[in-house]
Amino acid sequence: MxxxxxxxVLICMTHVSQAMxxxxxxxxxxxxxxxxxxxxxxxxxxxxxxxxxxxxxxxxxxxxxxxxxxxxxxxxxxxxxxxxxxxxxxxxxxxxxxxxxxxxxxxxxxxxxxxxxxxxxxxxxxxxxxxxxxxxxxxxxxxxxxxxxxxxxxxxxxxxxxxxxxxxxxxxxxxxxxxxxxxxxxxxxxxxxxxxxxxxxxxxxxxxxxxxxxxxxxxxxxxxxxxxGLQEGVKVANLIKPQKIKKSTKNYIKFDGKQSHILLGQLSIKRGHKDYWALYLANHILGGSGFSSIITQEVREKRGLSYSAHSYISPMQETGVWVFGLQTKTQNSKKALDVLQNTINKFHQQGITSSQLKKAKSNMINSAPLRADSNKKILGYLAMIGFYDLPLDYLNTINKNIKNIKLKQINKVIKKYLQPDNLQYVVVGTQDIFAKK
The missing domain is CATH 3.30.830.10 (Metalloenzyme, LuxS/M16 peptidase-like)
Structure with missing residues (x-):
């Protein structure tokens, strides 16, 4: 035994180097x-x-x-x-x-x-x-x-x-x-x-x-x-599509602590959408690539307002979310939110440069071997392909899809999906930065 x-235990710790x-x-x-x-x-x-x-x-x-x-x-x-x-x-x-x-x-x-x-x-x-x-x-x-x-x-x-x-x-x-x-x-x-x-x-x-x-x-x-071992049953009906967000709302929740947790979010796209990889790359540049992302550079590196600042997209069976967030000291809450808002607005207005796109593509393509370096990761892709009815060559065509994205295309996607005027705001902490003074 x-x-x-x-x-x-030894096998669970092993990563397998293999082709796609x-x-x-x-x-x-x-x-x-x-x-x-x-x-x-x-x-x-x-x-x-x-x-x-x-x-x-x-x-x-x-x-x-x-x-x-x-x-x-x-x-x-x-x-x-x-x-x-x-x-x-x-x-x-x-x-x-x-x-x-x-x-x-x-x-x-x-x-x-x-x-x-x-x-x-x-x-x-x-x-x-x-x-x-x-x-x-x-x-x-x-x-x-x-x-x-x-x-x-x-x-x-x-x-x-x-x-x-x-x-x-x-x-x-x-x-x-x-x-x-x-x-x-x-x-x-x-x-x-x-x-x-x-x-x-x-x-x-x-x-x-x-x-x-x-x-x-x-x-x-x-x-x-x-x-x-299971009944054949009936396939469940598709989910209804979420209603479009027509205006921004600001939500403050009082919570004792030394930091404010700030989240902004909106609808994005569903899993398998044709614009997924362009939007994924856009988010990678904006807030999904760690210390090199625009949000982290503006909020953390240049101004020291937050240790953690990020963004992510989460596509699902139906329309998913695009979330932007940070945690900051209570006294920096308003300033940090202003920087985050301005960063999102500028990203929406100006899009990205060819050098930013080139760097993001390189990061994604160079990290390709890590997507399939263990059975556990491959299993996750198999399950995702099956559940969301994605193409069988999904994993093998990621790099191709990324390489084919053009600057004009990604900036068009940013304009289409990023909605600064309809963002939903949530601040959790001791300071209501939305309160009128």
């Missing part, structure tokens, strides 16, 4: 899409099952998707959480799960030796196909969620993030925290969870990603075993 754990992977795709008999990469560098197999069953499917029962997902490995096929954990430990396998705004995830990492592989896949199949949802586990996890919600209220970054998403999305499902609210969590019953599971944890709502030390024949068997 100790040898298995030692081997697993060749992805194979097929469908199970019930219709689940499978994405597979065969690689024999290390004796490991990684599996990720992704369901369209996350927070955006909560309806009015906020938090039910995350609660359902968290309950999967607490009891299944007559085994309790401790028995499941012991069985996994005995074969050196690791099972994890999570539920975000878009996707609900179950991951397995196991040794590729036949005994360990078969046993771990059996456990995985039972966890997703035969969850017990025991009443005592439901109540236990509900208490955990309530404690987590209490803790979130004591963290300025969590408060600001939740408030910004609500300001941007209003009543759209993306505007609600996947963790729910005290009221919604208290009101969710075991029957509600079972109903949610039966509707969303079905083959038509699932994709499977597999990478590792096995053949396609073995991968087909694994996918079929997972597939056979």
């Amino acid at each position: 100790k040898k298995i754990i030692t081997l697993l 992977p060749q992805i194979q795709k097929w469908q199970t008999k019930k219709g689940a899409s499978v994405y597979f990469v065969e690689t024999h560098n290390i004796p490991m197999v990684d599996v990720q099952i992704t369901f369209n069953a996350a927070g955006s499917k909560d309806g009015k029962k906020y938090g039910i998707a995350k609660l359902t997902n968290a309950l999967l490995d607490t009891a299944a096929a007559g085994y309790d959480a401790q028995q499941i954990a012991t069985e996994l430990e005995n074969i050196g396998a690791i099972l994890s799960n999570d539920s975000l705004k878009d996707m609900a995830i179950i991951k397995l990492r196991t040794l590729s030796y036949e005994k360990q592989l078969q046993k771990s896949i059996t456990i995985l199949s039972q966890v997703i196909g035969l969850p017990d949802f025991k009443e005592k586990e439901v109540n236990r996890l509900k208490k955990q969620f309530l404690l987590l919600l209490k803790n979130k209220k004591q963290q300025a970054d969590e408060i600001s993030s939740d408030a910004l998403y609500e300001a941007i999305y209003k009543n759209h499902p993306y505007g609600k925290s996947p963790y729910g609210t005290n009221t919604s969590i208290n009101n969710i019953s075991r029957a509600d969870i079972i109903e949610f599971y039966k509707k969303y944890y079905v083959v038509k709502n699932m994709s499977i990603a597999i990478i590792g030390d096995l053949t396609k024949k073995q991968a087909i068997k694994i996918a079929n075993k997972i597939d056979n």
Whole structure:
């Protein structure tokens, strides 16, 4: 047993140097899409099952998707959480799960030796196909969620993030925290969870990603075993499109502390959009490239107003977000926000230069090998390609897409998508910098 754990730890720490992977795709008999990469560098197999069953499917029962997902490995096929954990430990396998705004995830990492592989896949199949949802586990996890919600209220970054998403999305499902609210969590019953599971944890709502030390024949068997344990079900309807933001709002939340957490945000684009890589490069230059980004240079390096200043885009099934943020000492809040606003406005008005584009392209292309230097990273891409129905050559064409972006194109994208006049503002701290004096 100790040898298995030692081997697993060493393998988990190993990064694999390899060319961009060749992805194979097929469908199970019930219709689940499978994405597979065969690689024999290390004796490991990684599996990720992704369901369209996350927070955006909560309806009015906020938090039910995350609660359902968290309950999967607490009891299944007559085994309790401790028995499941012991069985996994005995074969050196690791099972994890999570539920975000878009996707609900179950991951397995196991040794590729036949005994360990078969046993771990059996456990995985039972966890997703035969969850017990025991009443005592439901109540236990509900208490955990309530404690987590209490803790979130004591963290300025969590408060600001939740408030910004609500300001941007209003009543759209993306505007609600996947963790729910005290009221919604208290009101969710075991029957509600079972109903949610039966509707969303079905083959038509699932994709499977597999990478590792096995053949396609073995991968087909694994996918079929997972597939056979679930109902075929019905593919869920697409999300509604978020409403366009028509005006800026300024939101202040009082929070004791020595710093202000400042976030600005707006809608951006959905995953797979034709303008994604141009917008990604634009954000990379503006605030997504660390110390060399424009926002960091203006806010931190030139003026020393913040240790952390950044921006990011987060495309999802439907229109995602473009977020700009910083943390600063309370007394610097107004000045730091002014600099951030001015930086965004100037970026929108003037766009970027050819030298900035050239540098950003070089950074992205030179870092290409890091995208696929481990099975874990490749698994993430496989799951993303499957869930968002991206082209099979997505990973292999990133560099080509980046190289083909022209200066005129990226500046046009900046003008089109960046909306300084419609930004949503959130400030969390002790100073209301929006108050009229």
